[in-house]
Amino acid sequence: MMRRDRSSHFIVFFLITQIFIFSGCASTPEQLLMEEKFNDVRITTKVYEAIIDEPSLRRFDINVRTIKGVVELSGYVSSRDDMDKAIAIARAIDGIKSIKNDMLIGSIYDDY
Template sequence: MPLRNRMLILLCSMMLAVSLGCASTTKQEGTGEYVDDTVITTKVKTAVLREPTLSSFEINVETYKGNVQLSGFVSSQADINRAINVARGVSGVKSVKNSMQLK
């Protein structure tokens, strides 16, 4: 087999391995999904920060495959409801799980 064909096969094999390495599984995000979740988390944090009635520094946001989890401590049930509604309003959010607790 000529050297050129061997190099082409090696290059194709490496590209296939890299593309499969970036794919997601049911328990692990792919590279693209991780970036998407980071963007969603940032958008949700920004939206919460812009909401004047919420103390955004006490609300934590985590995202996995578009599913957002809010945690932390807030002053009232109204704050919990408002934070959930704000998070649901962000594009890319599939669902919102509430793990916030009242002070």
């Protein structure tokens, strides 16, 4: 009987502790902003790694930037197929709201 009483007290203590802990976890605008920034960094990293993992795209300098879930791809590729492949790879990453394509076909050295 004593053992059951102890476990009941522990469960009550645990539940009360959880109420206090989670009541302090209400989302504030600052917490939401930090979560959004963290998600943007996570998305950017995943997209960049996925593009680098594609052997046909490794030779290109494709830049990835994410703001509020919108991924922006920029840089130079050699063809429309390369551009489409980079966009398809980015599109496969979870959490992306949309993709902005600022990639150009050609070479960075074409302007010189």
